[in-house]
Amino acid sequence: MNHPIFDQVIERKGTNSVKWDLNEKLFGHEDVLPMWVADMDFMVPNEVIDAIKERLDHRIFGYTIYPTSLADSIMTWMKKRHQWDIRPDWISYSPGVVTAMAMAIGAFTSPGDKIAIQTPVYQPFFHIIERNKRQLVTIQNRLEDNQYQMDFEQLEKVLTPEVKMFILCNPHNPSGKVWTKDDLTRLGELCVKNGILLLSDDIHADIIIGDTSYTPIASISEEIREQTLTFIAPTKTFNLAGLQASSVIIPNRRLKVKFDHYQSNKGISHLNTLGMVGMEAAYVNGEDWFNDFLLYLKENIKTLTHFINENIPKLKVIQPDATYLVWIDAREFGLSDKDLQRLLTEKGKIGLEPGPKYGPGGEGFFRINLACPRTTLNEGLVRLKTAFEGL
The missing domain is CATH 3.40.640.10 (Type I PLP-dependent aspartate aminotransferase-like (Major domain))
Structure with a gap:
């Protein structure tokens, strides 16, 4: 299915983005692919932009x-x-x-x-x-x-x-x-x-x-x-x-x-x-844009699930009923949370949310954001596979 709006990769570095401009500070590496904080890498509906532009044109x-x-x-x-x-x-x-x-x-x-x-x-x-x-x-x-x-x-x-x-x-x-x-x-x-x-x-x-x-x-x-x-x-x-x-x-x-x-x-x-x-x-x-987004998100979740099942079967995807965030169980690897995070950021070069941030029951898990173009997702999945290779 063709989704040109959501397939478009938009450069966000240099825009004071929490997600894209804090890699070095948060993960210790500038070349980490950030897929953590819950915002999208998609342009908002044109109708929103048009309404804001119209208000800006008033100039007061x-x-x-x-x-x-x-x-x-x-x-x-x-x-x-x-x-x-x-x-x-x-x-x-x-x-x-x-x-x-x-x-x-x-x-x-x-x-x-x-x-x-x-x-x-x-x-x-x-x-x-x-x-x-x-x-x-x-x-x-x-x-x-x-x-x-x-x-x-x-x-x-x-x-x-x-x-x-x-x-x-x-x-x-x-x-x-x-x-x-x-x-x-x-x-x-x-x-x-x-x-x-x-x-x-x-x-x-x-x-x-x-x-x-x-x-x-x-x-x-x-x-x-x-x-x-x-x-x-x-x-x-x-x-x-x-x-x-x-x-x-x-x-x-x-x-x-x-x-x-x-x-x-x-x-x-x-x-x-x-x-x-x-x-x-x-x-x-914004409803038409949003409905298209839901279709794209469902495809991203299928892509993630299939890739993990085929390539990293020790990871368990908690299938979401909602949200563009996916919670993944890595406990089968038997790693400490510190070692798990080190593998993701230093070996895989991918920035994800560590499970312990979410309190008791979060140990051994991590969270990934799928509100991104498919090319970004595919790059993230390759990095995720790299993180766990040899284990």
Whole structure:
């Protein structure tokens, strides 16, 4: 299948790119191929560029209000893609999902309070809990038949009224697991029963590539909805991370007022103009581009899986239900994480995310980003094979 937009290799070095301009600092080698951090190597939809250019042509960038069309674009997208009816007065805005989650921690918990997460999981969860002097509580997901499952035996023991907040990742990063509606219902009811506020990071929710449908946990019941903050953004979906624009869906009026006041008191009160323009344009006019991207991503995942099965069978690919990130199990090699990372960066010359960054259960794993042209992927696979040759 021909995908000229996504096959195009665009030079990103020299653009102050976290992904491409920090090789020496992060990996100790300039010639490492970076396939780690979660942004795409694809051009954004033309409709987004056109909307930003039109706004630039105005040539004045004064203080800006949120147009009603911005909330409308979010509501329409969530209804069409995920069958979730939300209201404009449920929506707050933030420069980013991690920023907004940190604001929620500050607004709704106090230093020393317990906050629970499931591991392995996106590493900023650890940072925003511990750096805000909250007590981290971890529950390790179970890996069964190469798929992650929630450990409800542990969840039921841990999720008591002493825990003030639970942070969910759905779809799950790094494994790409989309939690089932049954699992989410059971988890949500546990939080409701014990008075635990639920933060749900759903930033990868649009990028569904498997058979499991994504369910916003707040859509399951009124009781769960009233105790949940859902964090979304177009940044993963459309490669807009640098525009720094996200939204938080907070149906509970009391919680929303408290969140908005806390953000304002911390000096975070508005998105930048181009972030707003890019967000709205993506949600309104980016769907065709996004659907083509999903097809390309599925082909990349097939390419990776086939190559590893044929050439490095000791590696086990955790097949994702969602996201363009793939979690790979290297434990069969019996290497320490330090030796595994050394092989990847020094022998293979490929920069990947080491599993231990994701907490308990991440040892012996690594994460690779497949949101790249096929030529980049093929080069990365050759380097991956080189890393493990002779073992």
